[in-house]
Amino acid sequence: MVTRVTTVAFQGIDAVPVDVQAHIAPGFPGLVLVGLPDKAVRESGERVRAALTASGLGLPPKRITINLAPADLPKEGSHYDLPIALALMSALGAIPQDALDGYMAVGELGLDGRLAHVGGVLPAAMAASARGLGLVCPTGSGPEAAWAGDDLDIIAADSLVALANHLTGLQLQARPKPGRQLADAAQLPDLADVRGQAVARRALEVAAAGGHNLLMVGPPGAGKSMLAARLPSILPPLSARELLDISMIQSIAGELAGGVLSDRRPFRAPHHSASMAALVGGGLRVRPGEASLAHNGVLFLDELPEFAPSGENTKVLL
Numbered sequence: 001m002v003t004r005v006t007t008v009a010f011q012g013i014d015a016v017p018v019d020v021q022a023h024i025a026p027g028f029p030g031l032v033l034v035g036l037p038d039k040a041v042r043e044s045g046e047r048v049r050a051a052l053t054a055s056g057l058g059l060p061p062k063r064i065t066i067n068l069a070p071a072d073l074p075k076e077g078s079h080y081d082l083p084i085a086l087a088l089m090s091a092l093g094a095i096p097q098d099a100l101d102g103y104m105a106v107g108e109l110g111l112d113g114r115l116a117h118v119g120g121v122l123p124a125a126m127a128a129s130a131r132g133l134g135l136v137c138p139t140g141s142g143p144e145a146a147w148a149g150d151d152l153d154i155i156a157a158d159s160l161v162a163l164a165n166h167l168t169g170l171q172l173q174a175r176p177k178p179g180r181q182l183a184d185a186a187q188l189p190d191l192a193d194v195r196g197q198a199v200a201r202r203a204l205e206v207a208a209a210g211g212h213n214l215l216m217v218g219p220p221g222a223g224k225s226m227l228a229a230r231l232p233s234i235l236p237p238l239s240a241r242e243l244l245d246i247s248m249i250q251s252i253a254g255e256l257a258g259g260v261l262s263d264r265r266p267f268r269a270p271h272h273s274a275s276m277a278a279l280v281g282g283g284l285r286v287r288p289g290e291a292s293l294a295h296n297g298v299l300f301l302d303e304l305p306e307f308a309p310s311g312e313n314t315k316v317l318l
């Protein structure tokens, strides 16, 4: 019999559904992972095996095959641990398959069966909600997932055992609450600190009101860096849609600590020695770079002329 658990693969900030299928059959003992897994996903087999043993569920000495479908889509990241473990637990009869049918799962496993937070939980939760599914995730990711909507069914657990107890109805986990932003606005640099500089301040105001780019030229110590850092303080508040967009990018980049969404616009100031990939993003899973992380906020290129060691970089900045 084949057991299935739904999870996601990330393409930019889009979460594409992936079907994790587990099959246990007589044959030469071993665990094979197929469906274009990358190195982190391939290693997941070892983590899952140890985590299941630690949770009191040793894998039988049989031929175990895990397929990640669609097989032609490359899989990257450590969030496949949990869906693989759940599919195997279902194949071993520890969790009924119908308890898993209405859920999507993401999470990383420790060797002791504990669940660890992974990046991209917010886009995964949005994808689950759009497909009418619930989400199974680690406790640490719960506050982030809860932002995807009040009607999304979320199971956030500490360990595989706690998860199995919830799914079999032995001990239920409470639904996590969305992480809240702490009120630390007072620590933000404020344009009110600037003395004089009427023209520069006016320029900042015009740029902030119209969403224009700004090129600052002036002698050292004139206050260019200082003024740029204060631009976010006069930008309009984020709309709900913008907040969600920037949070999804931060989630994929693993920068949403504790599921706390920030209601302030991003201010990114990459160093001029930053590589092309760090600036514009890249990789198989297309990790966001500084330009994406500054979405709906400010991308500040301090010491701009220093940025262009190669022809390629110049093209990006012009």
Ligand SMILES: Nc1ncnc2c1ncn2[C@@H]1O[C@H](COP(=O)(O)OP(=O)(O)OP(=O)(O)O)[C@@H](O)[C@H]1O
Residues within 6 Å of the ligand: 193, 194, 195, 196, 197, 218, 219, 220, 221, 222, 223, 224, 225, 226, 227
């Ligand atoms: N109009 C001002 N009001 C308040 N403080 C100022 C003002 N102008 C400059 N300063 C002070 O001078 C310091 C130096 O400014 P800043 O580092 O922003 O200069 P800069 O133009 O970026 O110089 P550089 O070209 O060397 O990078 C600031 O941290 C700030 O303390």
Ligand SMILES: [Mg+2]
Residues within 6 Å of the ligand: 224, 225, 226, 302, 303
């Ligand atoms: Mg400066």
